[in-house]
């Protein structure tokens with residue numbers, strides 16, 4: 001099966017769901033099974049700081065949301081949690097934070113250095129930096145940086161991300177690639193104003209950027225956010241179709257399986273949502289290292305709850321995939 005052009009992507013996005021399930025979804029699962037060893041990649045997640053200066057209109061952690069209980073873990077504490085992840089056998093670490101100007105960059109470098117010293121594959125999502133800073137992160141041992149473009153439509157981006165601009169975001173993506181870091185990037189599916197044509201453009205941009213990981217997610221209206229008043233949620237079906245299209249277009253790509261199901265009250269830890277995403281060709285799940293009470297406050301979406309190893313093991317069992325904790 002070949003999916004390359006915008007027209008071919010649109011055909012899948014507009015296909016009846018049952019037809020998609022029996023054709024495109026099955027093909028994506030086959031590719032992952034036969035070419036990637038049917039591995040479910042487990043990554044330790046450390047949301048070490050939920051303070052953010054930005055005002056993205058869709059995000060529960062935006063600066064304007066006073067309902068969020070904020071926290072910032074210091075360097076020593078983060079390194080201690082990295083030790084916990086290592087002791088549990090994880091070889092992959094995802095360090096994620098809001099865009100917090102008060103988090104000392106030297107501290108972040110020391111954290112990355114410690115994680116690399118512990119032999120981990122290190123991915124980060126800590127916001128926009130300068131070219132020089134990305135270079136320093138790479139030199140400290142970072143492997144991959146997550147810089148989502150969120151929406152390839154320039155006007156939509158500038159409206160929904162008032163603290164930055166589409167131009168600046170694409171420039172940052174260029175910096176990340178220039179430094180030799182792997183680039184993780186993706187979109188939000190079905191935000192108010194999104195449509196199939198824009199989704200197809202998003203997918204083509206991911207391909208063009210030669211991403212290593214697609215952290216895609218359907219739009220989920222978050223409490224106390226301006227965009228929640230405009231509609232949503234995004235379609236779970238379109239999100240699943242996008243996952244399968246990405247697997248078929250980029251066979252060895254990492255794709256987030258931490259997806260909501262039809263009951264949004266279960267947040268991203270939905271057994272149904274995660275399992276469907278794995279069947280659609282996704283391969284990556286996260287285990288929260290922080291205590292549940294803290295993980296809940298890393299609230300880019302509502303109903304966030306800490307996902308532990310038991311959930312990942314259950315997902316591996318239900319999907320028939322092999323759970324892998326080591327990086328290679």
Ligand code: SF4
Pocket residue numbers: 052053054055056059060061062063097098099127300
């Ligand atoms: S999406 Fe990221 S940068 Fe935007 S408000 Fe949320 S945490 Fe901050």
